[in-house]
Amino acid sequence: MDNVLEIKNLCKDYGKFHVLKNVTLEIPNGSIFGLVGRNGAGKTTLMRILTGLSEATSGTYSLGGIKSSDKKILSVRRRMGSIIESPAIYKNLSAYDNVKLQYINLGMTSFESIPDLLELVDLQGAGKKKAGKFSLGMKQRLGIAVALCGKPDILILDEPINGLDPQGIIQMREILLRINRERHTTILISSHILEELSKLATHYAFIEKGEILQTLSSSELMGQVRKASRLKVSSTELLCPVFDREGVEYKVEDEETVDIFADITASKIVALANEANVEVINITDNNESLEGYFMNLVAKRDGIS
């Protein structure tokens, strides 16, 4: 099976408000699939539907080849782990008991693998500590451990790095990569921190106002991301007319900084600057970020509609 999860024309309405509009996605097996969208774009709603916390108004999805309309979907959900919005853990239970509780939910009777699971999320030694005393990062990692109970085929994570400090973000990234590589677990992840997501994801889907704008692999994204060179010059005001005349796409950042979106050599830039009687202080690569790419997509969508 190539796709662990396939979503077809999924819609979700709350009264007259359309939260999801014909969402169609295919999540390849073994991938880390980044779901990119602004607040209220429909990411959490989509994830809630996939995890059975909410029901779709129309459309279907299939998990491990089992359609959502099939009664077997309930048993297939046991092959899926999730964290939606915040880690669902009991603060008055220890880390060990939280994981054991999920083992019981899954009908598992052997609890020998719990210490290994806690070690996988760097919580070894904290098993007996009450989850209420954990830092946010530890709670998130415990949430991941709970989601990993029963060795799921797919992990659905909604904003797992939200609110984490830089060290926590790095730790979470390493854990997710380890889970993906060592356990071959497919991960569907949404995040606001797009630069961080770009360090993880192998595939992307961009969602805005309940619609999927684009899906592509990270290599396809790299090909589509606009290459940019950042110029530090004595005056952008004098340089811009020359760029306009030559048809060079650019964006002025301030009086001395300008980004050029064109496959243009440094010598050509210097030549154009000399022509405009402008001194070039330095030139650096400043390729478009994932954030910039997403914002461009949204702008194009809004322009069309």
Place this chain on the structure above:
Amino acid sequence: MICSLKSSFYRFVRTGMLAKVLIFSAVIGFFVVLSTCTDEMMMYLLRRPRYVDNTFVITNVLKLVYVIPFASAVFCTVFTGSDISMRAVNNRIATGITRYWVYFSELIVSVVATVLSVLTSFAVIFLFAKYVPVKENVKINKQIILLLLSVTVICIAFTALFLWFQLFFRIKFIALVCSLVMVLAVVIVSPVIGGLLEEPYRYHVMIDEETETYEWRTNPYYIGGMSRNVLTFVYDSSPYNFDSVMDQDGFPQAAVTAGMVFVLTSATGMASVKKKEFL
């Protein structure tokens, strides 16, 4: 279903809720006994009572109807309410356990907690009555068993209602307040209805003091007809009408009504939770 039930019971034990229920219920039992001693046997407050019999036990068990529902409301908030507000209930649903079984397992644990609470309090009351007085004539007989059963059924009916509130009110604190207000309302309304029903149909009024002439006048506060039937039913069904809770021969109407409330609330809860979207 078994997984959900096991999970609820595991949480009940491991979070210390079971221990807390037992300790708190023992304390309730002790305070109920203390209140009866101070109310009716003031002289025995700081001394061993000279003599008690089954009436002492019955009086105390009847008082449990007042106290246990408040404790149940707090239990439902702490146990089920926090399960939902911490979103931990989602873990069960995401593993394919239906909402129906989630509700059912929470109901079973809440009922077990309530029954344990009643039994623990009763044990404290009974042990006090049996071993503390200088002389006693206390025996568990049919009357006490029926009374205990009635009190238990009334308490679990309240528990089912409180659980319903916790599952369907988004803000758990409001659910708790509604639960407590509901118990208070029933406590207050029962004697008011009792008072209305005791109003006589007519009363004797002296109209001439010199001739000492009396006249029968119709009482404007008398409630008759269908309204009286309804109020009588409500009063007899109230758990805070001790006459209806106490029945020498059978199961009292208050307990029968409570049983129906329990069945209806649970059935409604299970039917409506099917498509409930928690936080």
